[in-house]
Amino acid sequence: MLTDVSARLSPGPAPSGSAAKRPYDDAPDCASAFARLAELSEGPERDLIRDELVQSWLPMAYRIAGRFRDRGESVEDLRQVAALGLVKAVDRFDPVRGAFESYAVPTITGEIKRHFRDRMWALRVPRRVQELRNKVRVARRELSQLPGSPEPTTAEIAAHAGLSEDEVGDGMEAMESFSTLSLDAELSSGEDGYSLADTLGAADSTFDTVVDREAAKRGLSRLPERERAILYMRFFEGMTQNRIADQLGISQMHVSRLITNSCARVRAEALDDEARRQAPEGPTQTT
Structure with a gap:
């Protein structure tokens, strides 16, 4: 869009009334054109005068853009931003409030500064x-x-x-x-050089384990003592179901059923607790 605006508003011949110059050579005398623009309603004649005014003042906009060179933005892009600021100044200017340049210069300068603040x-x-x-x-x-x-x-x-x-x-x-600096940029020139990406941390999978243990703690505390002992032997001591069965004097199938049922109860309690924490509070009753 900026390119289209800059191309359409490329410098062209100034209006016939711009022979008398202001203190700057790029500040033409367009008072009569602005007065005429303020009188016209939307239509071809107003669009023509508006475009002529923009073309006449475009060199001044380019001069202002030149003040911001060497700040990380190309001169061409700065000129495009200045051209947009000039269009805004022409559209908003009220001839009864003074000279156009007094309004256009801060408007164009502000547009360029906003470009640096928001885009750069x-x-x-x-x-x-x-x-x-x-x-x-x-x-x-x-x-x-x-x-x-x-x-x-x-x-x-x-x-x-x-x-x-x-x-x-x-x-x-x-x-x-x-x-910004690329994540692949080398931070050391030695043989053991490393990139910025090498210094970034990664998510620790053990955090999930901590969360799961805390979520299961309440449900485990509600299990019968024998079922807690079976889960401890199976998941913390690494004992097989056959060995647990021999130690408790029950069948391996019974151990398997107890483990399955105990895990299901703990999981259900953890999910219920999470659902209660996330549920919105009901309206406060007043008397």
């Missing part, structure tokens, strides 16, 4: 932290602009930007959030 961050961070990042970046640049200047310390940046050292730390961390 690899990780979503709070707006407060984004603002800290910008203050830290500007302070570092100003402190390092002299040739041979050493890298400023956190304390120097904090004093220059009027921030605390903790805020500078947050801003420095946010500077790393603007771009």
